[in-house]
Amino acid sequence: MVPGREEPPVREGSGGEFAAFAIRHQPVLVAIARNVCGKSASDCDDLVQDVLLRALLQWERLKRWPEPARRAWLVRVLHNRFLDQCRRQGAETDRRVDLHNVHMLFEDPEDAPEPEQWECVTEDELRQAVARLNEKLRQAFELHARGLRHAEIARRMNTPSAGTVGTWLFHARRRLKAMLHDTAERRRQERER
Amino acid sequence: MSTACEDLQPFLDGSLSAEDQRRVRGHLATCDVCARRFHDLLQLEMLARLALEDPAESERWVSARQARETVPGSWDDDVPENWPGDVLATQVPPPPDREGRAWHQGARRFRRRCPGCANCCPWFAKTEAVEAVSAPRLPCPRTSRSGGTLMRPRTRR
CATH class of the missing domain: 1.10.10.10 (Winged helix-like DNA-binding domain superfamily/Winged helix DNA-binding domain)
Structure with a gap:
């Protein structure tokens, strides 16, 4: 945390829990996304925003999971979204989620076929x-x-x-x-x- | 096996050139084996950063790196101890082989007054009133020309 800057207040309840989760993980997601997205700041922001948005939509399920399982899920989403981004850039076809296909956010489950090593x-x-x-x-x-x-x-x-x-x-x-x-x-x- | 397969770790560490990064991204989009390896690397990276990283210190490194990358030709790759302070704690002179344009760029980066000529240091003239005086014919490190116009602070008349 930057000295002199106060941490944003975290509300009670499930919204507060998600805020705490996002505040903890966002800097790390940004640091990793910066490395893999190169100099494209917009790609990096899109990627992190997409991952956190999916976590928010799935929060009712995620909040009951232990911390390592949540972290592994987050990385799986990051990985899948990043590969999507790579394929989009290669094929120049736009599969970006926008208002017309927002249902895609709910459709693709990010669960692994079997529990990963990283969840343990x-x-x-x-x-x-x-x-x-x-x-x-x-x-x-x-x-x-x-x-x-x-x-x-x-x-x-x-x-x-x-x-x-x-x-x-x-x-x-x-x-x-x-x-x-x-x-x-x-x-x-x-x-x- | 493509050469991109061997570059996954440097890619994740952000140490590849822009061209190589594009190549690895293109390869990851099509190769399932590398995508699985990359997933493993990502999981370890995330876990390690959460366990060991100090976000404030990381931010300091990233901001210093961005400042360095926006100024081409900076000779000093290190991050000063007191970054983002206004001045360096110790004014380290550049090594002789790196004197020249890069020294002036570095000087600008750390907000020191540049001692160079008008050819090297256009920003020297921007911040204060200067006047042109005839200069001795010294070699200019940037343009490799002798002599020229030297800008110095205007004297009060």
Whole structure:
């Protein structure tokens, strides 16, 4: 939060719950959308707005879900909408949702065919997994998650090349994915018992 | 396997050029295998950012990066410690090989008064009354020409 700026008041009730959810997730969605949409600010805004609008329309269902499942759903919507955007740009056909086809917002369910690994992993578990990485990988991954680019991380870590940082991040992600996979499997088995 | 398949992580990190980004977006629209891999990367990215990111610090980095990208030729890629403050805490001189137009652009970025000539620094003349004086024939780092007109603050008569 920017210093000196007050947080907007969050109302009680389900509207307030959604507001809290949106306030928490919007900055991260924007940061990711900025990276993948390139320099097109309107594409980035459209994407984030579309994702949050769908979350609002589905909120009655989503609000009963645990936090990891909600987050995984949000990313699924982001992924599907982003691919739609890519296909739209390729084919130059307009499948944008507007007043004439607003029913599409309700039609396509964003549920995965089976529960994903990511629905079973909490933020605490990720932090624990990151702490188990070796020093270089952990530091590079933490700086990356704080929004720094490869070149900026290289400068912070006194590394001559941004390519090295890319390799560290590649290994960090691979190890984290393996560690979180074990955790998710364990949790899934616990649920089934 | 297309070359775009190998670029998914740099693509997600925003470290590809605009041309490469377009190529990866086009590829993602048609390749299901890459779309699934990209989905996994997105899930981890979202989880990591929610768990580890400090939104205020991230915003500071992004704003500094945007300022840097709008001014072409900036020599300094780092974000100053006190960004978005008005002045740098320490005035770091540019390395000798990077002196020139980029130094002046960087100077403009951090709102320092540019010590250069009129060819390099049109904004120097904009903020205050200046007068043209004859200048010694020193090489201009930007235009590689000698001499020219130097703008200096107008003296009170």
